[in-house]
Amino acid sequence: YCGLLFRHEGWPLCVHEKIVVQLAAIDWRILKPGDFYLQVVPYLKKSPRIVVKCLAKDKHNVEEVVIPEVSYTSIFTLEWLSTINGERMGIALENCLLTTDDKIFRVPWDQVVKPEFINKPKTPQLGEALVNGVCTSPVAQEDLKSDLE
Numbered sequence: 001y002c003g004l005l006f007r008h009e010g011w012p013l014c015v016h017e018k019i020v021v022q023l024a025a026i027d028w029r030i031l032k033p034g035d036f037y038l039q040v041v042p043y044l045k046k047s048p049r050i051v052v053k054c055l056a057k058d059k060h061n062v063e064e065v066v067i068p069e070v071s072y073t074s075i076f077t078l079e080w081l082s083t084i085n086g087e088r089m090g091i092a093l094e095n096c097l098l099t100t101d102d103k104i105f106r107v108p109w110d111q112v113v114k115p116e117f118i119n120k121p122k123t124p125q126l127g128e129a130l131v132n133g134v135c136t137s138p139v140a141q142e143d144l145k146s147d148l149e
Contacts, residue, residue, distance in 0.1 A: 018098035018105055020112060021050065026097055028062045030104055031055040033090075037097040038075070050075070057090050076113045 013021050022039040036054040043049045050072065052065040065084065067075065074080045085092045096112050098105045 015098065015107075015112065017100050018107075019100070020096065020098055022099065025053070025062075026099065026104065028055070030097070031062070032095075032106075033059070034092065034094045035097055035106060036093040036095070052084060052093070054093055078110060078113060081109050 013019070020038065022037055025039060026037055031054065033055055036052050039051055039053055040048045041051050047069075049069075050067045052067060053062050054065075055061075056063040065088070071080065071083075081093060094109060095106045096109050098107050098112070
């Protein structure tokens with residue numbers, strides 16, 4: 001997203017006032033088939049993990065799917081959810097639950113993963129490159145030489 005300003009600067013963790021990645025569990029009774037939410041949970045004495053929580057097949061419990069850390073960079077894509085759905089049995093997940101202080105919103109995943117921007121994309125300047133989705137600027141030759149020395 002080089003050269004773009006997000007309309008909701010907290011994306012992807014939140015969309016305006018709506019929280020995408022939860023720090024606490026959502027009441028399981030709110031979940032409907034096809035709903036899910038993302039939650040950060042503690043994991044032993046290691047770094048916290050992100051899990052997908054959704055309604056279990058019996059519709060009275062919550063299924064928890066641990067997201068491997070190597071997948072964190074691709075969570076906010078349509079392909080990621082397709083992979084999750086391919087590994088599950090039952091109804092495909094499609095709506096992510098987003099929260100505010102007092103409300104819960106059921107939002108289709110394809111809307112969550114499409115950030116909105118304030119301005120049009122700028123063309124990268126001559127010598128700028130995109131590296132892993134990040135704008136990089138050229139380094140002056142003098143700086144390179146001094147780094148090498």
